[in-house]
Amino acid sequence: MADESKDIYFVQGIPVPDTPLPGKEPEAWQETNVVGKRLPRVDAYERVSGSAVYPSDVHLPNMLHGAILRCPHPHARVRNVDTSAASRMPGVRAVIRGTTPEADLVWKKDAAGEMRLFDPHCRFEGEEVAAVAAETPYQARDAINAIRVDYEVLPFVADERRALQAGSPPVHSKGNLSKSDTYERGDVTRGFAAAEVVLEESYRTECELHTPLEPHGCVASWEGRSLTVWESTQGVYAVQSRVAEVLKLPLARVRVIGHYMGGGFGSKLEAGKYTVIAALLARQSARPVKLLLTREETYLAVGNRPPCNMTLKAGVKRDGTLTALEFTCLATGGASPAGGTSLVDWLIRDLYTCPNVRTTLTDVFTNAGPARAFRAPGHPQGAWALEQMMDALAEAVGMDPVRLRLKNMAAFSQAREGNPAYTSTGFRKCLEQGAAAFGWEKARRETGAQAARGHMRRGVGMAGCLWVAGGGRPPSTVIVKLFSDGSVNLNMGASDLGTGTKTVMAMVVAEELGIKPEAIQIENADTGTTQYATPSGGSKTVPTEAPAVRNAAVQVKQKLMEMAAAALKTDVSELAYQGREIVSRRDASKRIAVKDLDALKRQGVVVGVGYRGPNPKNKVVNPFGAQFCEVEVNTKTGELKILRFVAAHDSGRVMNRLTYDNQVFGGITMGIGLAMTEARILDAGQTGKMVNRNWHDYKLPTALDVPADITSLPIGPADAEANNTGAKGLGEPVTIPTAAAVANAVCHATGLRITQTPINPLQLVQRLAERRKEG
Amino acid sequence: MPRKNPTTGPDGLTRRGFLTSMGTGAIGVAASADLFAAGKEAVDPQVMPAGRTSKVVLRINGETHVVLAEPRWTLLYVLREVIGLTGAKPGCERGECGACTVLIDGVARYACLTLAAEAQGSEVTTLEGLMDGETLGPVQTAFAEADAFQCGYCTPGQIMAVEGLLRTNPNPSAEEIRRGASGNLCRCGAYKHIFEAAHRAAELKRGK
Ligand code: FES
Numbered sequence: 001m002a003d004e005s006k007d008i009y010f011v012q013g014i015p016v017p018d019t020p021l022p023g024k025e026p027e028a029w030q031e032t033n034v035v036g037k038r039l040p041r042v043d044a045y046e047r048v049s050g051s052a053v054y055p056s057d058v059h060l061p062n063m064l065h066g067a068i069l070r071c072p073h074p075h076a077r078v079r080n081v082d083t084s085a086a087s088r089m090p091g092v093r094a095v096i097r098g099t100t101p102e103a104d105l106v107w108k109k110d111a112a113g114e115m116r117l118f119d120p121h122c123r124f125e126g127e128e129v130a131a132v133a134a135e136t137p138y139q140a141r142d143a144i145n146a147i148r149v150d151y152e153v154l155p156f157v158a159d160e161r162r163a164l165q166a167g168s169p170p171v172h173s174k175g176n177l178s179k180s181d182t183y184e185r186g187d188v189t190r191g192f193a194a195a196e197v198v199l200e201e202s203y204r205t206e207c208e209l210h211t212p213l214e215p216h217g218c219v220a221s222w223e224g225r226s227l228t229v230w231e232s233t234q235g236v237y238a239v240q241s242r243v244a245e246v247l248k249l250p251l252a253r254v255r256v257i258g259h260y261m262g263g264g265f266g267s268k269l270e271a272g273k274y275t276v277i278a279a280l281l282a283r284q285s286a287r288p289v290k291l292l293l294t295r296e297e298t299y300l301a302v303g304n305r306p307p308c309n310m311t312l313k314a315g316v317k318r319d320g321t322l323t324a325l326e327f328t329c330l331a332t333g334g335a336s337p338a339g340g341t342s343l344v345d346w347l348i349r350d351l352y353t354c355p356n357v358r359t360t361l362t363d364v365f366t367n368a369g370p371a372r373a374f375r376a377p378g379h380p381q382g383a384w385a386l387e388q389m390m391d392a393l394a395e396a397v398g399m400d401p402v403r404l405r406l407k408n409m410a411a412f413s414q415a416r417e418g419n420p421a422y423t424s425t426g427f428r429k430c431l432e433q434g435a436a437a438f439g440w441e442k443a444r445r446e447t448g449a450q451a452a453r454g455h456m457r458r459g460v461g462m463a464g465c466l467w468v469a470g471g472g473r474p475p476s477t478v479i480v481k482l483f484s485d486g487s488v489n490l491n492m493g494a495s496d497l498g499t500g501t502k503t504v505m506a507m508v509v510a511e512e513l514g515i516k517p518e519a520i521q522i523e524n525a526d527t528g529t530t531q532y533a534t535p536s537g538g539s540k541t542v543p544t545e546a547p548a549v550r551n552a553a554v555q556v557k558q559k560l561m562e563m564a565a566a567a568l569k570t571d572v573s574e575l576a577y578q579g580r581e582i583v584s585r586r587d588a589s590k591r592i593a594v595k596d597l598d599a600l601k602r603q604g605v606v607v608g609v610g611y612r613g614p615n616p617k618n619k620v621v622n623p624f625g626a627q628f629c630e631v632e633v634n635t636k637t638g639e640l641k642i643l644r645f646v647a648a649h650d651s652g653r654v655m656n657r658l659t660y661d662n663q664v665f666g667g668i669t670m671g672i673g674l675a676m677t678e679a680r681i682l683d684a685g686q687t688g689k690m691v692n693r694n695w696h697d698y699k700l701p702t703a704l705d706v707p708a709d710i711t712s713l714p715i716g717p718a719d720a721e722a723n724n725t726g727a728k729g730l731g732e733p734v735t736i737p738t739a740a741a742v743a744n745a746v747c748h749a750t751g752l753r754i755t756q757t758p759i760n761p762l763q764l765v766q767r768l769a770e771r772r773k774e775g
Numbered sequence: 776m777p778r779k780n781p782t783t784g785p786d787g788l789t790r791r792g793f794l795t796s797m798g799t800g801a802i803g804v805a806a807s808a809d810l811f812a813a814g815k816e817a818v819d820p821q822v823m824p825a826g827r828t829s830k831v832v833l834r835i836n837g838e839t840h841v842v843l844a845e846p847r848w849t850l851l852y853v854l855r856e857v858i859g860l861t862g863a864k865p866g867c868e869r870g871e872c873g874a875c876t877v878l879i880d881g882v883a884r885y886a887c888l889t890l891a892a893e894a895q896g897s898e899v900t901t902l903e904g905l906m907d908g909e910t911l912g913p914v915q916t917a918f919a920e921a922d923a924f925q926c927g928y929c930t931p932g933q934i935m936a937v938e939g940l941l942r943t944n945p946n947p948s949a950e951e952i953r954r955g956a957s958g959n960l961c962r963c964g965a966y967k968h969i970f971e972a973a974h975r976a977a978e979l980k981r982g983k
């Protein structure tokens with residue numbers, strides 16, 4: 001093996017940012033030498049060699065396999081669960097159900113009431129009824145099939161559009177209205193009166209399911225009274241607190257580990273019942289239990305992006321000035337108060353300057369799986385309506401769609417109290433530079449319905465966005481530990497969902513300490529050994545964690561410099577940290593290598609603790625973006641092909657250009673799914689059951705659906721006001737405008753405004769045929 | 776999606792005949808493993824209780840493994856939970872995602888749709904088998920350098936699909952790469968980087 005310990009530092013001559021005096025905060029970076037570069041991931045080897053251990057891979061001695069019996073009806077009452085045959089089956093070691101004393105637990109209390117772990121009142125298909133653990137997953141499944149349940153099948157409502165109709169079966173005793181919200185500013189009536197063109201349209205986005213590649217699940221193991229859980233999660237601390245609460249354990253006795261996880265997209269922000277169930281099965285059998293959901297279960301019970309039924313009425317002057325927006329949305333979080341309408345209206349409220357806005361949100365209960373946060377909750381749905389409407393308005397007043405948007409740029413956040421300014425907004429630049437990179441005006445002239453010949457039609461479309469969050473916030477604590485040879489251990493609680501969190505954090509440490517990212521060992525996502533972090537999600541992980549990491553690394557430098565000052569008998573203010581060495585600014589002969597510091601050798605390690613400081617007061621940190629695409633429609637078959645995308649995003653500083661671009665491509669891919677392929681289908685009329693609960697019938701975009709020609713165009717500069725790294729969130733905004741941009745391009749190509757997802761051949765062929773009939 | 780499941784078993788057993796032998800009862804009904812070894816059509820399936828295992832000899836990454844397996848156990852299950860090779864991942868266990876892709880006699884196949892007994896007599900290569908000791912193979916190297924993944928969970932399958940593609944087509948066109956990768960889902964949407972990695976892997980394999 002090569003001697004890696006010699007190789008910790010960058011070659012001499014690469015400057016390290018100035019070190020603030022002890023007790024002082026670091027300034028914004030002027031120039032960076034590591035941050036922003038294209039760096040393959042620090043854990044790439046583990047991920048491509050198979051040595052990364054995902055929760056699904058955890059295999060403990062004597063481990064059993066668990067399985068859950070779920071209610072097959074959308075609405076039913078469990079009268080009796082007979083597990084007698086199941087418990088006698090070969091290999092079966094534990095069986096639990098609602099009447100098992102240890103499993104008779106409250107799962108949660110919310111606005112709809114109390115929900116038990118195995119709730120006798122099942123309000124959606126897929127609610128947990130019983131569970132088993134057996135020697136093999138096959139035997140566990142056999143036992144599940146042998147459990148006999150007596151259900152009283154109840155009438156259901158699966159279609160949210162019917163939930164409030166008279167005579168619809170109530171999901172909860174208080175009725176099917178979960179929540180209604182209104183927002184108002186100005187006076188829309190006056191706004192519409194002032195308009196020269198008023199348009200109104202209805203839109204619908206279908207329910208989209210997260211289906212990360214790694215199913216939800218965990219391995220649970222007891223050592224005495226302490227529980228350890230290896231969980232596929234976005235937030236180990238969130239899982240820990242829920243499990244401890246439900247099982248009534250002290251937090252310190254619940255350790256949750258999530259070093260690697262196979263994707264979440266919001267659906268693994270919170271704990272699932274399966275974790276508590278695995279823990280109970282493990283306790284009953286006195287053996288570790290692995291419980292991974294089947295793919296079908298992940299379709300039924302662990303979240304979705306709610307289906308949204310929207311109307312938008314918009315008024316505009318001939319010069320393109322928006323005068324009024326009136327928006328309604330009816331949506332469902334399924335059987336729980338899970339935020340069916342959350343944030344769906346945010347873009348209508350805040351993306352463009354508009355003095356008169358009214359939004360009305362109606363969130364209803366249905367007998368369907370509960371929603372969970374899904375990458376940019378509410379925003380892609382709102383963008384689907386707003387950004388298609390902007391195009392329709394542009395056409396009505398004879399303006400270019402990009403120009404119409406530029407005409408209505410917002411200088412501050414209109415929807416927030418006190419109209420705070422943004423720390424930075426690159427929206428204008430996203431539109432202008434994105435359009436230039438795409439060749440927007442030329443492409444628009446050369447494609448479109450008017451340029452069409454034959455049945456293959458091309459068109460271009462675009463859409464813009466902001467993301468309501470993405471600034472990050474406290475709390476976060478990070479520890480950087482420098483060993484006596486200069487190598488570093490970085491300890492943080494945050495999960496890396498695949499966004500490259502670990503790599504970005506290693507780059508921050510490398511930037512400050514002048515050591516190679518490879519010399520940084522990362523411990524993360526373990527409530528037993530790493531510091532507190534909120535779950536990774538909402539595009540807040542980098543802007544939350546990176547500043548704390550930077551503060552921790554800076555503190556290490558400060559401590560090393562104090563050691564050097566003592567060793568060199570000089571004042572700290574005279575010294576400069578250069579990575580390998582600490583050198584006097586006045587007298588270059590006064591220098592000492594970090595690993596020669598006696599104090600460091602004696603102490604063994606230097607520890608820096610970094611906290612996430614507060615966000616700037618009275619300002620908002622939001623990322624912005626605009627996407628442009630070109631499509632080709634076969635008007636005979638209804639096939640839609642995406643030819644290219646340009647994505648211009650202002651997310652402040654680019655931390656790692658390689659993983660940044662990857663996020664952009666991934667967001668677009670997911671947006672293409674919403675636009676073209678994905679829709680949960682419930683048999684709302686007859687059985688209420690989901691009929692496409694697998695990847696065969698519910699299609700994700702494949703390698704054949706995504707263009708190879710995607711350009712990621714980061715829009716600067718770094719946001720010096722947002723935090724000490726200048727980064728804003730990226731993961732959510734990149735999926736917000738995609739579907740609307742595709743719909744706008746299809747409209748440009750065909751003249752058809754498709755207001756309902758998914759734009760698939762079925763729908764397109766039908767719409768094209770209708771148009772032919774109408775002549 | 777390309778078909779990744781054999782229509783013909785290792786010894787010429789047809790998939791149809793095989794399924795007939797599997798679908799004859801309730802719990803744990805299956806043909807004995809010997810049936811496959813003999814390569815006969817299933818005529819008289821034996822009924823075995825769940826939990827009854829029989830010997831299955833597998834060649835994996837050049838090594839022989841003798842395991843006791845129930846006839847219904849998939850190759851994926853045996854690789855991961857019996858032998859401990861966790862490179863191949865379960866994503867759906869129903870032939871939809873490709874996370875479980877391995878090479879069977881050099882061809883990319885879904886290990887979740889292949890029974891362990893069915894893989895007898897074949898050379899199985901898993902992600903681990905692409906390594907040279909601690910050193911990554913060319914496709915793995917290309918994936919790491921091109922950042923051809925995000926969460927990394929689909930990645931072992933993607934790598935095996937590209938490996939399988941390059942073994943039959945060392946110099947694929949962009950379109951051939953897309954088709955070669957189309958049997959493997961990536962929910963993170965790293966496809967563009969996967970295409971780049973496949974291209975680079977082809978170069979690395981050619982010694983460039
Ligand atoms: S696990 Fe085999 S194809 Fe999905």
Ligand code: FES
Nearest residue numbers: 925927961962963
């Ligand atoms: S990298 Fe996450 S599914 Fe492909």
